[in-house]
Amino acid sequence: MNDLIILKNLRKVYKMGDEKIIALDDVSLSIKKEEFICLLGTSGSGKSTLLNMMAGLEKPTKGEITIGKYKIHKMNERDITKFRQKYVGFVFQSYNLIPTLSALENVSLGLTFQGVPKSEREKLAEKILVDVGLEKRLHHKPSEMSGGQQQRVSIARAFVGKPDIVFADEPTGNLDTKTTLEIMDLITGMAYDLKQTLIIVTHDVEISDYAHRVVSLRDGHIEKIIENENIIKGAAN
Ligand code: ADP
Ligand code: MG
Numbered sequence: 001m002n003d004l005i006i007l008k009n010l011r012k013v014y015k016m017g018d019e020k021i022i023a024l025d026d027v028s029l030s031i032k033k034e035e036f037i038c039l040l041g042t043s044g045s046g047k048s049t050l051l052n053m054m055a056g057l058e059k060p061t062k063g064e065i066t067i068g069k070y071k072i073h074k075m076n077e078r079d080i081t082k083f084r085q086k087y088v089g090f091v092f093q094s095y096n097l098i099p100t101l102s103a104l105e106n107v108s109l110g111l112t113f114q115g116v117p118k119s120e121r122e123k124l125a126e127k128i129l130v131d132v133g134l135e136k137r138l139h140h141k142p143s144e145m146s147g148g149q150q151q152r153v154s155i156a157r158a159f160v161g162k163p164d165i166v167f168a169d170e171p172t173g174n175l176d177t178k179t180t181l182e183i184m185d186l187i188t189g190m191a192y193d194l195k196q197t198l199i200i201v202t203h204d205v206e207i208s209d210y211a212h213r214v215v216s217l218r219d220g221h222i223e224k225i226i227e228n229e230n231i232i233k234g235a236a237n
Helices: 047-054 077-087 103-112 118-131 147-159 177-193
Strands: 003-016 019-032 036-040 062-067 088-092 165-169 197-202 213-218 221-227
Touching: 003 047, 003 197, 019 047, 019 197, 019 221, 036 047, 047 062, 047 165, 047 197, 077 088, 088 147, 103 118, 103 147, 118 147, 147 165, 147 177, 165 177, 177 197
Parallel strands: 036 197, 036 213, 088 165, 165 197
Antiparallel strands: 003 019, 003 062, 213 221
């Protein structure tokens, strides 16, 4: 299958006063459509920087990011935002839900930018919230739900628009082991059903069992890439 995401010689340098922090150093990687990639590495290895760059949330200091026909590194903020709204879903470690909105409102909000009419948005949001097992929590606010439930809402929000690519940054970082497995099954199962490309950042080796390829980062560069021949969990095969 064709490469969907192509990263060439990516470099990211943060300047902190006189200090230069090289967060990414000469990272090249190609990711195929429908592939499930895990970015693995210890804290500070550059995982989030790399993910944020692929999602167009941060600009590289040097290098190229191509997603489909889009040259992300050359696009302006406005076009990147539009690109993200159309093609990308995001799941964060800290859920990033809007505290004053209900589960249903949080999920349907994501469809506003896609021009879906309100009644249709609510129907789609309700359906996917049922799919993620939250049929009894539609009108609960984030503070009225457990961490696992909040992450289910954020997964519903990421997937409701059926984006081509889903990025997840430590999606199970705040969850216990049992909930982690449930959430991983949910994310990989949905991505598989919708034929999406999935890129998950984690420092948890267990989670890498789900991936087609595990890309290990160390001090801002790719240390090794391991192909998973025997995916034992999830639907990613
Ligand atoms: P990870 O997600 O693997 O924990 P990050 O990508 O967040 O790592 O960070 C990689 C390196 O870049 C770290 O040394 C971090 O301190 C530094 N870094 C990340 N974001 C910034 C920033 N906005 N300003 C300065 N340094 C940063
Ligand atoms: Mg990080």
